[in-house]
Amino acid sequence: MADQAATVSDPFAMWRDWVANSERQWNGFLNEAMATDQFSQTMGRIMDVYLNMQKSMNDVMGRYFSALNMPTRTDVLALGNRLTAIDDRLTVIEGLLAAITAPEAGRNSHIKAEANPAPRPPRTKKPA
Amino acid sequence: MAATATAVASSVESRVRSEIERALQRSIKGLEYISTGDPAVGLTPRDTIYSRGTLKLYRYRAMAGEVYRIPVLLIMSLVSKPYILDLTPGQSLVEYLLKQGFDVYMIDWGVPRPEDSRLRFEDYVLDFIPDCVDHVLRDSGEPDVNVVGYCMGGQLSVMYAAMHPGGPLRNLACFTTPVNTDGMKLMKQWSDPRYFDVDRIVDTLGNVPPDLLYASFDMLRPASKLAGQVRLWDNMWNDEFTKSFRIFDRWASDQIPFPGECFRQNTKELMWANKLYKGEFELAGRPCDLANVTVPFIHIVAEHDHIVPYESAKDLVPLVGSADKREVMLKGGHVSLVAGGNAIYRLWPQLNTWLSERSV
Numbered sequence A: 001m002a003d004q005a006a007t008v009s010d011p012f013a014m015w016r017d018w019v020a021n022s023e024r025q026w027n028g029f030l031n032e033a034m035a036t037d038q039f040s041q042t043m044g045r046i047m048d049v050y051l052n053m054q055k056s057m058n059d060v061m062g063r064y065f066s067a068l069n070m071p072t073r074t075d076v077l078a079l080g081n082r083l084t085a086i087d088d089r090l091t092v093i094e095g096l097l098a099a100i101t102a103p104e105a106g107r108n109s110h111i112k113a114e115a116n117p118a119p120r121p122p123r124t125k126k127p128a
Numbered sequence B: 001m002a003a004t005a006t007a008v009a010s011s012v013e014s015r016v017r018s019e020i021e022r023a024l025q026r027s028i029k030g031l032e033y034i035s036t037g038d039p040a041v042g043l044t045p046r047d048t049i050y051s052r053g054t055l056k057l058y059r060y061r062a063m064a065g066e067v068y069r070i071p072v073l074l075i076m077s078l079v080s081k082p083y084i085l086d087l088t089p090g091q092s093l094v095e096y097l098l099k100q101g102f103d104v105y106m107i108d109w110g111v112p113r114p115e116d117s118r119l120r121f122e123d124y125v126l127d128f129i130p131d132c133v134d135h136v137l138r139d140s141g142e143p144d145v146n147v148v149g150y151c152m153g154g155q156l157s158v159m160y161a162a163m164h165p166g167g168p169l170r171n172l173a174c175f176t177t178p179v180n181t182d183g184m185k186l187m188k189q190w191s192d193p194r195y196f197d198v199d200r201i202v203d204t205l206g207n208v209p210p211d212l213l214y215a216s217f218d219m220l221r222p223a224s225k226l227a228g229q230v231r232l233w234d235n236m237w238n239d240e241f242t243k244s245f246r247i248f249d250r251w252a253s254d255q256i257p258f259p260g261e262c263f264r265q266n267t268k269e270l271m272w273a274n275k276l277y278k279g280e281f282e283l284a285g286r287p288c289d290l291a292n293v294t295v296p297f298i299h300i301v302a303e304h305d306h307i308v309p310y311e312s313a314k315d316l317v318p319l320v321g322s323a324d325k326r327e328v329m330l331k332g333g334h335v336s337l338v339a340g341g342n343a344i345y346r347l348w349p350q351l352n353t354w355l356s357e358r359s360v
Helices: A002-009 A011-034 A037-067 A073-101 A110-115 B002-035 B093-099 B114-118 B121-140 B152-163 B185-190 B198-205 B210-219 B224-234 B239-253 B260-272 B347-356
Strands: B046-052 B055-060 B072-075 B104-108 B145-150 B169-175 B297-302 B325-330
Touching: A011 B002, A011 B185, A011 B224, A037 A073, A037 B185, A037 B198, A073 B046, A073 B114, A073 B121, B002 B239, B046 B121, B055 B121, B072 B121, B072 B152, B093 B104, B093 B347, B104 B121, B114 B260, B121 B145, B121 B152, B121 B260, B145 B152, B145 B347, B152 B169, B169 B347, B185 B210, B198 B260, B210 B239, B224 B239, B297 B347, B325 B347
Parallel strands: B072 B104, B072 B145, B145 B169, B169 B297, B297 B325
Antiparallel strands: B046 B055, B055 B104
């Protein structure tokens, strides 16, 4: 009797349950539809169209920037690659310098000295 | 009978009154919702102790007077922002670990730049992670480290562990980490090699755009977006709900590009050929055999994970070679497991207990 009263008295709870159930049912139904070859094939075609458009746009923009004597995306990426290579070399040099200045695995690392000047708590904690 | 009818009528009346009040609140709060910006996230104080390209290695400032000896390094996924583990004060795994007395570091891969499309798993597993581990050891002054990996970060972590047996890794914890891609049925179907031309995608686009990734994650639960909006409207009067909704919604839509070559490798070798599961995966010509993982290992999975279904995650524990290994299944979904309101009662204490007794 109490359950009946609770259900009757709260139509909003019924509505919320309906939303949750509908979500579950639609997810199940759509997941089934999307787990088919036809869906994958359609997705593949849509992707093809998108990639064709993207490629055409890249080509047109590349020619446009070349005509204006401005760097294209490829030029900027090539520059980025060279900067990354320099960055990588600097990282190696930095690592070697750190190894020279802190031969004992980081006891006096320059990184610790620069970035973390605050005192640190002791590493003595034991599990409760 | 008459008494019951009266009680029902009175209850209906009070519910209608309450709903009218909520409707008014929805209008007021709805305006607030639209007019205010995204909530701040990732607020736990930290220092960047190392950076390289877009990669940043953070060390979080201690919140306990005494910490466990072994530092903890959090390794994140390549395709989502790391602040999911540090949402807001009180809803942050990082903050929780700091308060429990852990020395916490985190690798933030950053947003890959167009020139980063050349990066492969080899770069992450054989170069970036070992490099960051070295910096953690140097910074902490300790000879070993614990690693915690979430989702794809878990994949990177187990690959690192498999490729560096006998290294400084002391304990490994993974959350919702896929290993058997046959268990990811929808993703596998959508990336069917007959229709999914991964070479053309990477050759044309370089890095895979975040919109594409977001759409594919969304399509796993296609009706949930709309249902989520309905729930938001229903709960607009509730400040706690809207705050939480905004934070998760922000994170979910805040995807980052997938480095192109890594995506190609992931699709061909992991999704299509399932090589990691079959023990055939190689990095730089060397086998990446999960049986080489011998450190204590825990894998925590979510009961209702739709992104990494249990079928794709359950084989991880059997595959690793550790003698001390276990799988724990907890209630929750892929994200709520690590950052939801109940994570503080479920996942976080599990991790704390497991890690603390192995961190001295």
